[in-house]
Amino acid sequence: MGVLAAGMLLAAPLAADSLMLTTESYPPFNFETETGELDGISIRVMDALLDVAQVDAEIRLLPWSRAYAEAQSDPGTCVFSTTRTSEREDLFTWVGPLVENQWHAFVLEGSDVDAQSLEDLERYRVGGYRDDAVALFVEGRGIPVDTAPNDRLNARKLAANRIDVWVSGEHLAPWYARQEGIGELRSLFAFNDTVMSLACHPETARAPLDRMQEELDAMRADGRYAAIVEDVLDSNGERND
Incomplete structure (x- = not known):
């Protein structure tokens, strides 16, 4: 192909x-x-x-x-x-x-963030992608999202401790984490199948x-x-x- x-x-x-x-x-x-x-x-x-x-x-x-x-x-x-x-x-x-594309809430592998649902994210800094359906969905549930102009930047923000949790697609976030060399991600939970x-x-x-x-x-x-x-x-x- x-x-x-x-x-x-x-x-x-x-x-x-x-x-x-x-x-x-x-x-x-x-x-x-x-x-x-x-x-x-x-x-x-x-x-x-x-x-x-x-x-x-x-x-x-x-x-x-x-x-x-x-x-x-x-x-x-x-x-x-x-x-x-x-x-x-x-x-x-x-x-x-x-x-x-299943949507997940991701953290760095060694993170001590404890969340089982979107409601649990209210006490954390959540990062997403501007105008993306994932971020819009999370914002629509009342969770503030610090949005970046592209999702790759969220890998850097997570590594720099500028956000605690990254909401993104099941394949996209791990892909960009590898590209940026920030280490492995851990999924806290999945919250939507699209x-x-x-x-x-x-x-x-x-x-x-x-x-x-x-x-x-x-x-x-x-x-x-x-x-x-x-x-x-x-x-x-x-x-x-």
Whole structure:
């Protein structure tokens, strides 16, 4: 399975079925490698969907807030991997799920933080990612969150004792902890099971999205999807991207 270069045009040009796709750095689902290519579970799945559906697309790696805003404002623009929530359901047309993502409250391995639920976090300094669904969910439960412009910075904040607890995805936080060399993380508890999908402006042409959804369903049924997940986690989980 090949990976996609940032800004690369995919498949045969089809003006009526063209998409602008935006994404963020959110490993292991989507991230940029040292050579400037885009890789990750969602990237590889998207590559396959666009190829089979014969959709022409450009993928741009952007800060999350900008990527999300463009999909809300520009017909023909989609953003991934986007957590599908009830608040967002009617804002987009969806293709998914691309990945599953369980949310956890993490601490450093040697931490003496004692918490079993979100309510227990009220007495601790909690770090999250600005405008991310995880941080918004925690804030919505009345827990103040010290948000960073990207989630990788929370690894540094945790190591520097600027936060006590880091709320993030089950794969993302350990990945960034390895990249930053801060040591092992320990999950205090999991607090939500979510799916992440392709979220498209509601005025985006439906036909190419339907073809992509049909292929995604087929990939999940015949084992190709599971093979991509296993390959990405095995090949990239311990390396620097």
